Amino acid sequence: MRQRLARVLGGVAILALVAGGAAACKKEEPATNGGSTVSGLKIGFFGALTGDAAGLVTPGKNGAELAIAEYNAANPGANVTLVPFDSQGSGDKAAPLATAAVADEKIIGVVGPAFSGESEVANPIFDKAGLPIITQSATRPSLNSKGWKIFHRGVGNDLSQGPAIGRYLKDVAKADKVYLVDDQSAYGTGLRDEVEKILGAAVVGKNKVTEKQVEFGPVVTAVKNSGATAVFYGGYTPEAAPFLKQLRAGGFKGTFIGGDGLYDANMLSVTGKADVEGAVVTCPCGPATAAKGNFVADFKAKFGTDPGVYADVAYDLTKVFLEGFKAGKTTRADMQAFLGTYNGVGTATGVTYKWEANGELDPAQVSIWAFVAKDGAWANPTQLPKS
Amino acid sequence: MTTETVKKQRWKLNLRDRFQDLPKPARIAAMVVFVVLLYLLPTKAFYENLGFPIPMGSGYLPFYTTGSDMAGVLFQCGYYILLALGLNVVLGYAGLLDLGFFGFFAVGAYTVALLTSPESKLITEYNWLESPWPWLVTVPIAIALAMLSGVLLGWPTLRLRGDYLAIVTLGFAEIIRIVAKNQDWILNGDRGIPSVGHPPGTYADGEPIFELEFKPYYWLVLTVIIGVIFLIRNLANSRVGRAWVAIREDEDAAELMGVPTFKFKLWAFAIGAAIGGLSGSLWAGQANFVNSATFSLENSILVLAAVLLGGAGSIGGAILGGFIVIYLPEWLRSVGDVFGWPTQVTVGGIHIDVSPTSLRFVIFGALLIVVMIYRPQGLWPNRRRAAELKDRQKEVAPVE
Numbered sequence: 001m002r003q004r005l006a007r008v009l010g011g012v013a014i015l016a017l018v019a020g021g022a023a024a025c026k027k028e029e030p031a032t033n034g035g036s037t038v039s040g041l042k043i044g045f046f047g048a049l050t051g052d053a054a055g056l057v058t059p060g061k062n063g064a065e066l067a068i069a070e071y072n073a074a075n076p077g078a079n080v081t082l083v084p085f086d087s088q089g090s091g092d093k094a095a096p097l098a099t100a101a102v103a104d105e106k107i108i109g110v111v112g113p114a115f116s117g118e119s120e121v122a123n124p125i126f127d128k129a130g131l132p133i134i135t136q137s138a139t140r141p142s143l144n145s146k147g148w149k150i151f152h153r154g155v156g157n158d159l160s161q162g163p164a165i166g167r168y169l170k171d172v173a174k175a176d177k178v179y180l181v182d183d184q185s186a187y188g189t190g191l192r193d194e195v196e197k198i199l200g201a202a203v204v205g206k207n208k209v210t211e212k213q214v215e216f217g218p219v220v221t222a223v224k225n226s227g228a229t230a231v232f233y234g235g236y237t238p239e240a241a242p243f244l245k246q247l248r249a250g251g252f253k254g255t256f257i258g259g260d261g262l263y264d265a266n267m268l269s270v271t272g273k274a275d276v277e278g279a280v281v282t283c284p285c286g287p288a289t290a291a292k293g294n295f296v297a298d299f300k301a302k303f304g305t306d307p308g309v310y311a312d313v314a315y316d317l318t319k320v321f322l323e324g325f326k327a328g329k330t331t332r333a334d335m336q337a338f339l340g341t342y343n344g345v346g347t348a349t350g351v352t353y354k355w356e357a358n359g360e361l362d363p364a365q366v367s368i369w370a371f372v373a374k375d376g377a378w379a380n381p382t383q384l385p386k387s
Numbered sequence: 388m389t390t391e392t393v394k395k396q397r398w399k400l401n402l403r404d405r406f407q408d409l410p411k412p413a414r415i416a417a418m419v420v421f422v423v424l425l426y427l428l429p430t431k432a433f434y435e436n437l438g439f440p441i442p443m444g445s446g447y448l449p450f451y452t453t454g455s456d457m458a459g460v461l462f463q464c465g466y467y468i469l470l471a472l473g474l475n476v477v478l479g480y481a482g483l484l485d486l487g488f489f490g491f492f493a494v495g496a497y498t499v500a501l502l503t504s505p506e507s508k509l510i511t512e513y514n515w516l517e518s519p520w521p522w523l524v525t526v527p528i529a530i531a532l533a534m535l536s537g538v539l540l541g542w543p544t545l546r547l548r549g550d551y552l553a554i555v556t557l558g559f560a561e562i563i564r565i566v567a568k569n570q571d572w573i574l575n576g577d578r579g580i581p582s583v584g585h586p587p588g589t590y591a592d593g594e595p596i597f598e599l600e601f602k603p604y605y606w607l608v609l610t611v612i613i614g615v616i617f618l619i620r621n622l623a624n625s626r627v628g629r630a631w632v633a634i635r636e637d638e639d640a641a642e643l644m645g646v647p648t649f650k651f652k653l654w655a656f657a658i659g660a661a662i663g664g665l666s667g668s669l670w671a672g673q674a675n676f677v678n679s680a681t682f683s684l685e686n687s688i689l690v691l692a693a694v695l696l697g698g699a700g701s702i703g704g705a706i707l708g709g710f711i712v713i714y715l716p717e718w719l720r721s722v723g724d725v726f727g728w729p730t731q732v733t734v735g736g737i738h739i740d741v742s743p744t745s746l747r748f749v750i751f752g753a754l755l756i757v758v759m760i761y762r763p764q765g766l767w768p769n770r771r772r773a774a775e776l777k778d779r780q781k782e783v784a785p786v787e
Contacts, residue, residue, distance in 0.1 A: 050745050085454075086720070086744055091579075092681045095674060096459020096717075099601060103456060120581055120676040125599050146581075184569055186578045186678075210565060304733070 039079045041330060042106040043068065043321050045314075046097065046122065046133075047114030048089030052238060055264050057089070057114045059288065059308030060136050063315035063348075064111050066295075066302055071322045080325065082318075083107060089114065091121045098122035102129040108335050109133070109321040111314055116140030116186060123148050132336045134320065136313040137260070139284065140186055144358040151359035152339055154317045156284040156366030158187065161259055162194020164368035164384040165232065165282050169199060171385075172370075173255045173280075175230035177204045179223045181243070183235030184208050191259050192234040204228050209239055216243045220250040230255040237262050241270035248275040255280060263309050268376055276373045283369050286349055287381040288312045295348040316346030320353055425609055429458035429602050452714075454721030454744065458601035460714060462673060465608030466492075466666045468709035471693040472615055472702065473662030478691070479700035479769065480623060481655035482635030483545070484553040487560030489687040491533045491660040493567060493679075495667025497574065498529040500677040503584025508573045522584040526668045533664020534657045541656035545649060548638070560687050567679035579678025583671050597672065604673045611669065615662060616702055622658070623702075631655055632771075635700075696758055698765025700772045707767045715754070719747035 045064050047057035061084055068082050083104065085097040094113065101107055102125055110126065110133040113119045119138045126133050127148040134152040135143075141157045169175045178199055182188040196203055205226040207219045220243075223231055231247065231254065233240050240262045247256065260283040268276050288307040289296055295315060299307040320342060321335065329338040343354040354362045367386075371378040406414065427433045434451045452460045474488045501507045502516070502525040509515045544555045568577050585597040586607065596603045622628055630651045633641035642648045671677050689712050697708025722728075723743040732741050743750065758766065764773040 050748070084744070090680060091676055091678065092463070092670070092674060095599075096456040096463065096601065097454075099456035099459050099599075100454065117577075117579070117676075117678060117680050120579065120678075121674055124675060128599055142578075184577060186576070189576070208569070210568065 039077055040081070040106055041078075041108055041325055042081050042083050042104065043318060044083045044085055044101045044104075044107045044110035044112070046085045046087060046094075046101065046110050046112030046118075047137075049084055049086040051088040051090075053089040053115070053236070055237070055266050056137070056261075056309060059311035060111070060114065060314035062299065062303050063288075063307065063311035063313070064318040066299055067315045067318035067322060069302070070298070071319075071325075075326070078325070080322065085110075085112075087113065087118050087122070089118060091117050094118040094121040095125065098125040102126065102131055107131065108330065108332055109324070111136060111317050111321075113138055114310075116143060119143055123151060126150050130332045130336060132332060132339055134317045134339070136310045136317055139260075140190070144360050148359070150336060152355050153360055154313055154353065156361060156363075156368065158190045158259075159194060160363075160366045161282060161284050161368055162191045163198050164370075164386075165191070165257060165259065166195045166198025167387075168280070168282065168370055168384055169195070169230055169232065169255070169257065170202070173230055173257070175228075175255060176202050177226070177228045178202050178230045178232060179204055179226050179228035180206045180232050181219060181223075181234070182206075182208060183211060183233075183239055185211065185235060187259075187261060188234035188236075190234075192232065195232050195234070209235070209243065211239065213239055214242055216246045219243070220246050220252070223247065223252060224250060228254060230257065233258040233262065235261055237264055237267045237270070241267050244271050244279060245275050257281070260284060260309065263371065263378065265308065268373060268378070273376045276376075279373045281371050281373075281378065282384065283309065283371070284366060285310055285313050286351075286367065286369050286383075287371065287378070288348075289378075290381060291315075291348040292350050293347045312346075312348035315348050316351070316353070319346065320344070422613070426606060429461050429605050431457065450718070452717045452721055455717050456601060458605050460717045462601050462605040462608060463717075464710045464713045465605060465612060466670045467690065467693060467713050468612055468706050469608065469615065469666035469669070470663055470690045471697065471705040471709035472612070472619060473659040473666065474690050474694050475659075475699065475702065475705035476619060476622075476631075476662070477655050477659035478694055479705065479772075480628060480631040480635065481652055482631075483652060483655065484549060485556045485656075485659070486553045486691065487556035487558070487563075487687055488659070488663055488690050489682055489684075490556075490560035490563040491537060491663030492667035492670070492686075493560075493563050493682040494533045494536050494660075495529040495664030496671035496674075496677050496681075497567065497580075497667075498532050498664070499525045499668040499671040500580040500583045501573065502528065503672075504580050504582045506582050507580055508575055513573075519584055522586050522672055525584070526665070529668040530661045530664045533667070534661040537657045537660025538653060540660075541653045545652045545656065557684070557687070560682070561684065564679050564682045564684075567682060575678075577678055577680070579676055579680075581676045583675050583677060585672050599675070601673070604669070608669050611665065612706075615665075616706075619702060627651065627654060632700075692755060696755060696765060698768035698772070700769035701765070701767055704765050704767040704769065708765070711766075712751075716747040716751050719743045719750055 045061050047060065048054050049058055049061060065082050068080050071080055072078050085101055087094045087097055101110060110131060112133065112135055113122050114137045116138045119135065127150050130150060132150045132152065134154050136154050139155065139157045141159045143151060169178055180192050180196060180203055182192040205222060205228065207222055209216065209219060233243065240258055244256055257280040263281040263283045288309060288311045291307065291312040295312055296307060299311060323344065324335050324338045327338065329335045339355065345352050351365050356362060368384045370382050370384055372380045374380060431451065451457055470488065470492060474485060477483050477485045499522065501509055502520045503522050505519045510519065540559050544552060547555060567574050570576065585595060588596040590596060630646045633646050634648050634651060638648055693708035693712045694705055696711060698704030728743065729741065732739050
């Protein structure tokens with residue numbers, strides 16, 4: 001018995017020795033690690049890169065990657081890298097990732113978080129560490145009022161998109177009977193409220209669907225019974241695509257319109273070419289495939305696909321950080337100050353980026369675009385009037 | 388059975404028996420060392436000090452999750468371990484297949500969020516509360532409410548068994564999620580509740596200990612887990628635990644032998660739910676923001692997978708399972724970067740994403756399948772259940 005006790009205690013002692021010895025070795029490390037601070041800077045990209053919502057975010061990551069590759073090619077020795085943080089768009093995954101981003105002192109700026117829900121969790125962590133962020137697609141209006149100094153938004157928020165959709169329905173589609181459907185998400189409901197405000201009496205009915213719903217029979221019947229000539233859908237592609245399919249199968253022939261949550265390739269492929277034809281989506285972003293400069297060609301050469309939604313926005317926002325690097329802003333505080341006074345034109349989007357005190361993009365720079373599905377592609381981009 | 392496997396098994400048994408044979412002080416000393424190790428886990432220096440060989444020379448630490456904050460991952464593991472421990476009572480001991488366990492987590496999280504957030508509608512719109520309550524006060528309320536919801540769910544449904552019970556509980560979790568999503572009245576729909584309260588305590592310089600920092604939360608959840616383990620161990624070894632096992636093995640026989648099965652099943656449900664609610668209240672404090680997006684069905688399934696992977700009916704198994712289902716995908720996140728694996732391959736002009744970060748759930752799924760084929764009793768099985776499963780295997784196919 002006693003022998004065994006001695007063995008255990010001896011083992012513990014040896015373990016302690018090993019750990020202590022290793023600790024002694026470790027102290028030499030920082031000397032080799034502490035090199036130059038200018039080269040090897042990093043930019044984070046925060047958003048859903050796997051899971052349901054990856055289609056909306058991955059093009060943006062590629063855009064950011066492209067910007068950095070070009071910067072490194074033009075500035076030998078700069079060696080900037082992109083660090084992707086795959087939050088899967090979910091709040092409970094976001095916090096440890098944001099903490100990891102903050103802990104990496106080489107990360108001077110973050111593009112993202114892509115969604116509003118994860119922003120609620122991640123942004124306080126970024127704010128505490130003073131790590132500046134520019135989001136390319138988190139459009140919940142209330143994000144600007146949380147007192148986060150590091151918050152910047154590279155696109156207009158939902159309050160700019162909703163009214164534009166309403167005006168589109170009124171002036172372009174000339175719809176006098178509109179049926180509103182939303183998915184009860186903060187995004188979908190918020191957008192629907194804004195559309196409703198513009199349309200007023202033209203709204204003939206409203207309905208709600210839920211996330212992951214696949215069967216829309218009752219809603220389709222309600223739409224048909226209401227005699228609506230147009231349907232607005234506030235939400236995302238996974239529900240909108242089967243809904244539109246069933247709506248068409250039910251004999252609905254009018255206009256179908258949705259926000260940027262529907263502006264992706266899945267909407268076209270899942271719904272089917274014939275059924276999606278004529279459907280309209282809007283986006284606070286210009287058409288990525290018609291971006292200015294060499295962006296489209298470069299993107300296609302690097303990734304083998306056309307740039308998807310927000311690819312150009314993320315590209316330009318990444319470039320804002322890179323310009324900061326070039327101007328010698330290599331700390332988070334400097335970068336934050338740099339963004340505060342930044343005023344420059346994005347080469348791909350053509351938008352002049354400058355931010356208000358609360359982090360919103362200058363309202364004069366917000367533009368809303370509409371796209372119409374034609375022959376299995378989002379075509380005919382038009383900028384919608386501001387009022 | 389070949390002689391080799393016999394030898395292997397004997398060696399394994401020996402290891403376990405040897406530990407049991409140690410004198411009590413030695414066992415306690417070993418446990419204390421182990422627990423101290425657990426408390427040290429989130430410290431990065433700890434890994435560097437261990438002096439693991441660093442094969443790639445890029446500061447790679449074998450067990451450290453460089454793609455995500457280590458303390459954060461461990462905290463996530465922590466509340467999943469709590470959930471797995473809770474479900475283990477329901478599923479492992481009492482044998483009730485509960486597919487909606489995450490619903491109790493949601494009840495706990497929402498209770499804490501509603502009562503501690505200054506932006507909760509209870510305060511801002513209805514003025515039912517004058518000011519947010521302290522986090523510590525709300526935790527017992529969260530546990531009690533989760534327990535109550537367990538009883539309320541169990542009362543009508545525990546007359547069902549097996550698959551039927553699974554379907555009903557599945558429905559329960561979905562109802563909670565959809566109510567949370569749609570209910571604007573106090574839960575604020577999908578916009579959620581921000582600024583959830585934190586446990587008390589400040590450092591000497593007035594900085595709060597529990598705020599956006601993971602390490603203190605990890606230490607808190609670890610302490611809670613240790614407490615819960617003691618509670619469950621004592622319960623399992625008591626009359627209640629024996630009743631649960633009797634019910635799991637054969638409910639009719641147990642009833643005939645005088646075990647009030649309904650009462651004990653309800654107990655198991657309530658205790659499991661209470662632990663789930665406790666886990667939710669810890670998570671809500673850390674996350675700072677609660678909305679329905681977190682309470683998806685996948686999470687309920689993940690907890691179930693944790694219990695089955697670890698080994699149903701075994702506390703060690705629940706802990707191991709809860710740890711693996713969170714830690715492994717998070718660890719896989721950073722593996723590719725460290726080894727410099729390519730993230731994309733181009734086959735015939737098509738770019739295919741092959742980075743472990745994107746494929747981590749595929750790898751995890753494959754591992755689950757492999758484990759379930761070769762160790763259906765789980766990685767750290769309850770001995771009695773393992774023996775039982777072996778008997779059943781014999782019935783199906785005779786062992787050579």
